[in-house]
Amino acid sequence: MRLPPTALAHLLGIASKQRFFALPRRITCAGSLPDFASMFVKVSTPTRTRTVLVRGSCSTRFGAVLVALERAAGVPVASR
DSSP: OOOOHHHHHHHHHHHHHTTGGGSOSEEEOTTOOTTSOOEEEEEEOSSOEEEEEEESSOOHHHHHHHHHHHHHHTOOOOOO
């Protein structure tokens, strides 16, 4: 699936607002067990790329980017 440029610009704006590129590369939320699945988001611009992996749901900044990406892709947003 390809998103139109306006949707990509919107997603990049959300990533910027949430300071995605300043998030740690790996976030393990307190209380998450080692066998829990992790979610990751990779954001790329012409000058930089960052992948953030999160186990649990303690990062609201990561969560905002993930929900925006799910909505843009038409994926039903899972309750977290």
